[in-house]
Amino acid sequence: xxxxxxxxxxxxxxxxRISILNCDYTNSMFDYxxxxxxxxxxxxxxxxxxxxxxxxxxxxxxxxxxxxxxxxLSLHIVPSQPGDSxxxxxxxxxxxxxxxxxxGPGTRLSVLP
Amino acid sequence: xxxxxxxxxxxxxxxxxxxxxxxxxxSGHNTVSWYQQALGQGPQFIFxxxxxxxxxxxxxxxxxxxLQFPNYSSELNVNAxxxxxxxxxxxASSLTLTGNYGYTFxxxxxxxxx
Numbered sequence: 001x002x003x004x005x006x007x008x009x010x011x012x013x014x015x016x017r018i019s020i021l022n023c024d025y026t027n028s029m030f031d032y033x034x035x036x037x038x039x040x041x042x043x044x045x046x047x048x049x050x051x052x053x054x055x056x057x058x059x060x061x062x063x064x065x066x067x068x069x070x071x072x073l074s075l076h077i078v079p080s081q082p083g084d085s086x087x088x089x090x091x092x093x094x095x096x097x098x099x100x101x102x103x104g105p106g107t108r109l110s111v112l113p
Numbered sequence: 114x115x116x117x118x119x120x121x122x123x124x125x126x127x128x129x130x131x132x133x134x135x136x137x138x139x140s141g142h143n144t145v146s147w148y149q150q151a152l153g154q155g156p157q158f159i160f161x162x163x164x165x166x167x168x169x170x171x172x173x174x175x176x177x178x179x180l181q182f183p184n185y186s187s188e189l190n191v192n193a194x195x196x197x198x199x200x201x202x203x204x205a206s207s208l209t210l211t212g213n214y215g216y217t218f219x220x221x222x223x224x225x226x227x
Contacts, residue, residue, distance in 0.1 A: 043220045
């Protein structure tokens with residue numbers, strides 16, 4: 001039973017356009033969320049995070065939006081670049097619960113030149 | 114400042130054997146977590162160590178065990194290997210116990226059980 005879902009296994013976007021990656025979760029106790037990016041043959045790299053006390057966090061081209069009532073978060077990349085092509089994982093945790101993160105299955109983003 | 118390094122990068126073992134995977138945490142990080150990533154899935158939490166003590170465990174059987182050493186390096190041991198243990202094993206270290214600044218992951222050890 002997946003607690004963190006990323007329903008789109010893959011996404012293709014034209015360079016310069018916006019990429020929107022979605023993530024849904026079922027556990028209402030989750031209060032901290034992160035996005036990781038993974039290139040082949042490398043470990044996941046931390047991208048951006050958001051705590052449940054916020055509904056938006058921005059870092060350069062990356063913005064994460066959190067809708068707690070819908071148990072939904074999204075990562076926006078604007079403008080998308082070919083170097084953004086990777087697998088993106090959404091992860092969630094309950095602060096104080098061993099600090100382990102529950103990861104979604106990932107979405108493969110391809111940014112086309 | 115070095116990142117997280119894992120060894121070996123690839124490993125093939127026979128069902129029933131035992132395996133030890135190693136991880137050197139990023140300098141200054143005192144918390145290490147191990148994850149299993151099966152093909153096509155996200156990483157799944159195995160356990161976490163903080164200052165040489167286990168600090169949380171996921172839904173994995175006792176044949177998955179770990180150690181963290183005084184220099185914060187870590188080992189993952191798996192006994193009685195099963196075919197389903199074939200996966201990428203990721204080690205991640207963090208600066209804080211909460212991991213609120215994100216984990217730093219190693220590149221992983223790809224274990225194949227035949």
